[in-house]
Amino acid sequence: xxxxxxxxxxxxxxxxxxxxxxxxxxxxxxxxxxxxxxxxxxxxxxxxxxxxxxxxxxxxxxxxxxxxxxxxxxxxxxxxxxxxxxxxxxxxxxxxxxxxxxxxxxxxxxxxxxxxxxxxxxxxxxxxxxxxxxxxxxxxxxxxxxxxxxxxxxxxxxxxxxxxxxxxxxxxxxxxxxxxxxxxxxxxxxxxxxxxxxxxxxxxxxxxxxxxxxxxxxxxxxxxxxxxxxxxxxxxxxxxxxxxxxxxxxxxxxxxxxxxxxxxxxxxxxxxxxxxxxxxxxxxxxxxxxxxxxx
Numbered sequence: 001x002x003x004x005x006x007x008x009x010x011x012x013x014x015x016x017x018x019x020x021x022x023x024x025x026x027x028x029x030x031x032x033x034x035x036x037x038x039x040x041x042x043x044x045x046x047x048x049x050x051x052x053x054x055x056x057x058x059x060x061x062x063x064x065x066x067x068x069x070x071x072x073x074x075x076x077x078x079x080x081x082x083x084x085x086x087x088x089x090x091x092x093x094x095x096x097x098x099x100x101x102x103x104x105x106x107x108x109x110x111x112x113x114x115x116x117x118x119x120x121x122x123x124x125x126x127x128x129x130x131x132x133x134x135x136x137x138x139x140x141x142x143x144x145x146x147x148x149x150x151x152x153x154x155x156x157x158x159x160x161x162x163x164x165x166x167x168x169x170x171x172x173x174x175x176x177x178x179x180x181x182x183x184x185x186x187x188x189x190x191x192x193x194x195x196x197x198x199x200x201x202x203x204x205x206x207x208x209x210x211x212x213x214x215x216x217x218x219x220x221x222x223x224x225x226x227x228x229x230x231x232x233x234x235x236x237x238x239x240x241x242x243x244x245x246x247x248x249x250x251x252x253x254x255x256x257x258x259x260x261x262x263x264x265x266x267x268x269x270x271x272x273x274x275x276x277x278x279x280x281x282x283x284x285x286x287x288x289x290x291x292x293x294x295x
Contacts, residue, residue, distance in 0.1 A: 003113040003142035007103050012063045014100035017055040027051050030192025033227040047091040047239040048221035057195040080218045082135035084244040086130040105149030113143040173260035175232040183254040189220040218247040228259045235289045242288035249281040
């Protein structure tokens, strides 16, 4: 069934989650990131900057059972292709967060139709905690009509001086580090984050969906890259207020990735991730550190 512009504005029934220490620490362990502040229950656990993807997944799963012009199989084949997360304030361990969402755009690519979903998380007083723009590609699904989006306002992503200068392909990053992806990392991330999609852990399911073998979650790649970028650039994880990136290639399990810092200026860091086939698997990576909030 095709995707249509009539879906724009469709609300996702909100859910409430408790961001307790157990979940926050488990997510950090699944990245994996061993930074002490992510496990310090004496002073207060700091949430990993990518932690919001975990409760957002619960909302996505709940939404899959709701009415959609696509079949269950088409929805299940959806690929996370872009992510942009803005923190309005820090997550307080133990607080209850109310997460809602709505579809704000649909588009067309050669491979299929795209859908952009806006998530908004609020605390018990109604104050915004974080916001996420989440883009999904549905392979083989047609878009009926023209691409469209609603009039939602979203902070402009900072420019990438590295790419304009040609550094993204020059092989001259200002800092870089390799990271080994173990054969079990998708299993560990699935259980620690509570983000379970069998294409990452079940070879038969992965093969049925056109993959040679299970691959690492896109958000796991992004979270690991953010942790490494923060360490390379001596940025506190608690000071990161925005993270974004585009997923452009798969990260196989039992492989090596390289995180490359392409530029850093005024708290805005541009980076990418290259897999061991020398292909960029994450592009347009941006980390913004407080107080340099792009609004």
